Amino acid sequence: MPKLFEILTREELAPKTIMFNIFAPTVARAIQGGQFIILRVSANGERIPISISGWNRNEGSIRIIIMAAGRTSAEAIMLKVGDCFQDIVGPLGKRSHVEELDGTAVLIGGGYGTGAIIPTARDLKALGNKVIGIVGARNKDLLLLQDEMNEVCDEVIPTTNDGSMGIEGFVTHGLAKVIEREKVSYVLAVGPVPMMKAVSEMTRPNGIQTWVSLNAIMVDGTGMCGACRCTVGGKTQFACFHGPDFNGHEVNFEELQARQKMFQVQEKIALEQLNEVLV
Ligand SMILES: Cc1cc2nc3c(=O)[nH]c(=O)nc-3n(C[C@H](O)[C@H](O)[C@H](O)COP(=O)(O)OP(=O)(O)OC[C@H]3O[C@@H](n4cnc5c(N)ncnc54)[C@H](O)[C@@H]3O)c2cc1C
Ligand code: FES
Missing domain, CATH: 2.40.30.10 (Translation factors)
Structure with a gap:
């Protein structure tokens, strides 16, 4: 054991x-x-x-x-x-929202977010939905878990900033193509804040149900300390307890980004101390 x-x-x-x-x-x-x-x-x-x-x-x-x-x-x-x-x-936190949809579900992962969307892609597919995965990275060597994404999705669209695989550009370029060609009813995006913000702006005009997983700074993870507070729909929410997934059209991304930078000085010192130990 x-x-x-x-x-x-x-x-x-x-x-x-x-x-x-x-x-x-x-x-x-x-x-x-x-x-x-x-x-x-x-x-x-x-x-x-x-x-x-x-x-x-x-x-x-x-x-x-x-x-x-x-x-x-x-x-x-x-x-x-x-x-x-x-x-x-x-x-x-709460599990990601899943339901039977009348259109396609698009799950978008950037960086570690590709791993995070896999269980929900599987759940959505098990409910009989058509699931399209969009995975983004700077280049093809940084695209994660392509084989597994292919197993849990009906189609996977890779996007790379340098065009070394799939669509050249960002995940939003892949999403725009899917929205153009079919009815999309659900989007879940997990990755860097600018990516989740851009995805939410793209789906806003069509009113597509859009979920984003907020990577706020967390301490206790149980809704007690307030470290992960963010504003969603004008209300204070604790990402660890009420989320981490929220309606992307209601998230105050500027505040989230500012709060993520609160400890930059201390983070830099901590990393330098580790590097000194390793030398
Ligand atoms: C719900 C959630 C799920 C996440 N899932 C993953 C994952 O699967 N894989 C992964 O690699 N990363 C994940 N992250 C991000 C990960 O928690 C941070 O990268 C990590 O805390 C950074 O700590 P550090 O000391 O290495 O870096 P630091 O130098 O301390 O910070 C680097 C950046 O990470 C963020 N960060 C720092 N401390 C925390 C903290 N306690 N909580 C949240 N963010 C912090 C800050 O914005 C900072 O700018 C997730 C974050 C959240 C909130
Ligand atoms: S991490 Fe403390 S309230 Fe969310």
Whole structure:
């Protein structure tokens, strides 16, 4: 029997982007698409929220993808098979919205967001919906989980900024093409804030139901500390508790982006300290 939070497998999907399977039976038993966990790498480390991209309820394992963005995520991707995360809390947040639709569902992933949309793509397809995946990256080497996306979607449209695979440009270029040719009833976008904002602006004129997963700074993940507060439809919401998915047409993205930058000075110092230790 593996130890609690032991790393069972580790795979490098792209530079600084690692997929882990972790033994976490309690989380694996209950997790659903769109939910997330909060983990710590070490006893003195900070808590970081990470989406779930899959699970095996029999084996008691969960699958996550970590892209190194700063100190804690950089420490996390250094862990090896057999190492253990300090602790994992979850499942947190609400599952992504799923329903039987009268048009196509388009699921859009950028960066680690591609992993995060996979469980919901599978759920939407199981309900009989047509599901199109759009995955974006800077170039073809950074596109994640293409085979698995093909399994859970009816069609997958890759977009790359440099045109090395699929449509040249951004995910919104792929979305515009789908909206032009068929009736789209549902969009879920998970990725960087500018991407989710651009997707929401594109679907607004047609009133397409649009969900975005807000990556606000989080601390406790249970609605107690207020760190993840954001404004949706003019009301204060806690991304960890009321979300992480919200109606993209109602989100105040400018405020979210400003709040994400609140600790930039401290984040830079923390990363420099890690780099000094590693030299
Ligand atoms: C619901 C949710 C799901 C996420 N899922 C994933 C995922 O599957 N894979 C992945 O690689 N990343 C995911 N993230 C982002 C991840 O939490 C941040 O990249 C990580 O916290 C950065 O910490 P750091 O110390 O490495 O970097 P830092 O240098 O501390 O920060 C880098 C950037 O990450 C953001 N950030 C910092 N601390 C936090 C925090 N405690 N909570 C949220 N954001 C923070 C800030 O905007 C900052 O600009 C998710 C975030 C949220 C809110
Ligand atoms: S992280 Fe504390 S309220 Fe959401």
